[in-house]
Amino acid sequence: MNYCGLLTAQKNPVPLQSVEVELQVKDHVATVISTLNYQNKEDKPVEAVFVFPLPGDAAVCHFSAKIGQTHIVAELKEKQQAREEYDDALSSGQQAFLLEESEQSPDIFSLSVGSLPPGESASIRLEYVIELAVEADEGLRFCLPAVLNPRYQPQGMETTTRSLRLPRLPSEVPYSLSFSARVSSPRPVSKVESSCSLEPLQFLNSDHTEAAVKLAAGHKFDRDVELLIYYKDAHQPSAVVEAGQDSAEPGTLLGDPVVMLSLYPEFPESVMSSRASCGEFVFLLDRSQSMDLVLHQLLSFFQDTLLFLLKSLPMGCYFNIYSFGSRYESIFPMSVEYSEKSMEEALKKVEMMEDDLGGTEILQPLKHIYSQPCILNQPRQLFVFTDGEVGYTKEVLDLVRKNAASHRCFSFGIGEGASSALINGLAQEGRGQAQFITGSERMQAKVMQSLKFALQPVVKDISVTWDLPEGVSATVLSPPITTIFQGQRSLLYAQVCGKVLVRSHIFCVKLYVVWFRHEQKTTFSLISVPFSFSSVQRLTVHRLAARSRIRSLEFEERENRGKSDEDVKKKVVELSVQSGVSSGHTAFIAVNKDSGDAVQGPLVRRDVPTPASEPEPPRRDPLLQLVSLQKASGCWMLDAALASVLGKNNKEVEESKPAEVSSEVWATILDEWELLAVKAASWVQAQNAPCVKECVDAANALLGCRVQKEALGL
CATH class of the missing domain: 2.60.40 (Immunoglobulin-like)
Structure with missing residues (x-):
């Protein structure tokens, strides 16, 4: 054996x-x-x-x-x-x-x-x-x-004696x-x-x-x-106020109350209605041998997921696909404009991918991507798919943080044992979102959520103000909030100092957000609650707040290498102990x-x-055939392939079509799927097609559905 x-x-x-x-x-x-x-x-x-x-x-x-x-x-x-x-x-x-x-x-x-x-x-x-x-x-x-x-661990990189x-x-x-x-x-x-x-x-x-x-x-x-x-x-926005430890000295982290805010701001319609119709979308895929137990199975997940992503991109944007192992390669020399031709060319090359690129060296492709000049009025959105098996996580995160102003990074941890430090760190430093996909779990839903976030307007500035009782102040322990999305939670920790608080005291927190292209400041009155102290004395919130502050100091230490290192290290050790x-x-x-x-x-x-990871074989999503037939513009062609996917024959579909409507409009109204449907509905609207309600009614009759015209955004 x-x-x-x-x-x-x-x-x-x-x-x-x-x-x-x-x-x-x-x-x-x-x-x-x-x-x-x-x-x-x-x-x-x-x-x-x-x-x-x-x-x-x-x-x-x-x-x-x-x-x-x-x-x-x-x-x-x-x-x-x-x-x-x-x-x-x-x-x-x-x-x-x-x-x-x-x-x-x-x-x-x-x-x-x-x-x-x-x-x-x-x-x-x-x-x-x-x-x-x-x-x-x-x-x-x-x-x-x-x-x-x-x-x-890439060749040439030194390891510590306790590697x-x-x-x-x-x-x-x-x-x-x-x-x-x-x-x-x-x-x-x-x-x-x-x-x-x-x-x-x-x-x-x-x-x-x-x-x-x-x-x-x-x-x-x-x-x-x-x-x-x-x-x-x-x-719902919420707050937990945790009382300090009785034996700890007031003024110290453990001696004072700590507030944990959970923020879920609802963005105004004026912001959400301006969903981005542009952007540079860069996809970075792990094809390393560290994935060889899973990648021969997960590669089909990558291919299916890229199909969803590429079909959902808005017309007029730019895109490129990189893959890496011990070396890296890209489908195009530089990002290209999204069109039917470029989309089809990219999908053909994705279908030919194999897990043959050696070790997991993500630094070099990231450096290359960041070295490419940004495209005017096309905000860069980076999607990284990896198992996270690198031995130099902190160096990768340092690189992403240094380039945070030029892009947003959405990271995906693939398979069992994916490094949470790398996956979460990429998103935190890159002002994006992290997702984890394990076993035979459906990847597309999580990826499409991240794409929706990527299409939301880019935040220019975020600030938080505190309205506290007289004689009370708050010291924020969390790193500054650098990004926020509709539908995503943000946590904020603060140490409360000053006179003794009682339950009758009220505090209010407001969030101010400025988006690019929306220079007017938007105010969110997030929380207005009494100081209701948690009865649990585990100091969970205090310790999470301390961890947040320690991580901030450690990042500061790596960013300011030199004489200040020992001072920051001393602060970390003191706070840790x-x-x-x-x-x-x-x-x-x-x-x-x-x-x-x-x-x-x-x-x-x-x-x-x-234990070794042994993922279950992936199951192909039944919607993929339908998605693969959609054109870059958002429409479908009325042909035998579409009829087959819908479970009908070509004659049944043709005979159900209203006479005044073109075949493309009729075929497109038959389908609905998140961003793909938004894109399809936009295409239908651009055609100024007559009899849209009649088309929806006929599609419902043909497919046995009960979809309303308004639900499709038509």
Whole structure:
């Protein structure tokens, strides 16, 4: 048998026995408590290393270990100091545990369980808090990654001495998973769905604002556990005010209240009606060998998705398609004007693509794209499709941030184990939106939502003002809001300072937005609520706010390389230690100083494997044939191919057509599909066609539908 990863001399699995996960969701943030149970079944002491993924924007806030009856709570310390204490403990024969974030990517953590004697068991508990992403269908998404795919390191790039090896098993992992979730919100929970089998949802009160759910028995931790939580009236602005910690000093982050605002502004009709009819749309596809377990299946997803995208682009825009691996190539030397001819040429080349471009080197194609001059009055919109398996995430994000003023970036994480740090970071730094597509999940709906956002007007300036009680001030901890979309949530954290607040105090927040081509400032009165303090004392909001501020400082540090680095690093370490939230400059260290006699014998190093990704074969969308027949202008031709897709023969369609109407208008009115339908309706309107109502009525009769003319925008 061809084993993957490191095993014992007897080819037994390394000593991770089980994983227990408890998810506690409060509105749209979550606390995740994971317990990892180890046992050394060898006749020698071991150092077990488990490399695992966490969401890139997670705030790790607790780490402890239990060995026998001894319980040790880890401390956060400056990373190099923590490493030295860990090594010193091992050399002294003491049991030690080290949890640290990878220097290459903030979504990779390594847990070193050092000096575990023969037969000894250890239970590791770690806790983190995270914001839940909003999906295209308004569900809140939580993902527990099962797969950590190897991060690709280009030739010539140096790695750190603690660069992490990422072993994988072909299918099943030798440890079990138990998973439970508890959800509470001011709004009723309507449903909870998952990519895995769940036990029935249990409502815990009569108004359905609290619910609990568990994974069904027998789950094998061979794929990501994805949970989608749906609330009623999810798109309402809201605020959570979390009281400070009683034992913390006022004026510090933990000692003062922290406000978390959830913003869902409704844009005025004057803005939304001016949907962009121009733009430069650049699509960047991952064709690397890091995808070879999935890309031969997902390549058809890419091709189908590009079909939807290209058919939906507005006439008069520009576009190009790049693909990359260890090298990159483009369909056109530079972006070309969108037309029937250029669209057909691009689709033919997309159909010929194969997964043959080597490693995952995304930096060079990004540099090339940014080096291309922007086209006058054609805002650049970049769509990136990748599994995110790169070993230099921070360098990629630095590049995107430096070019943020020239474009918007919409990123898509493909497959199990996609790097959340890279995918979310691309969107955050590129003022766009991130989406994750796993297994056989339908890609088109998420991609089309991002295209709708890309067609919304570009924001020129965003500002926020606070109306607070006298003697009270707010210090915003989040990075400045640089982009906002109709239908997308934005979160904002602020530390509230000043006199003691009471529930009768009211605060109001207003958002001011200026769009390009709409120079008049638009004001949104987003929230006006009393200071109603959260009764939960987990400090979830404080820790997320600290994580937000730490990430801002880390970006500032990389941007201002030089003398100021040490000052910024000092701020990060101080805030990290004070708030108990991990950072790139700190690590959790726990040492059992009462472990008794020194462990005898050499220490054996073992790595814990993670499972290989095995996506299900993709299913071709039944609408794709219909979409493929649409012309670049938005119309369809009345022919046998269209009749076949509609489930009719050519004669039936011809005989149903009103006599006064052209074949193209009749064929176009037969179809409706999101942006494709908008484009089709615009084409029909441009024809000044008579008898539109009669066409819609005849199409309803032919296809058995009940579509109203107004629903088509006609």
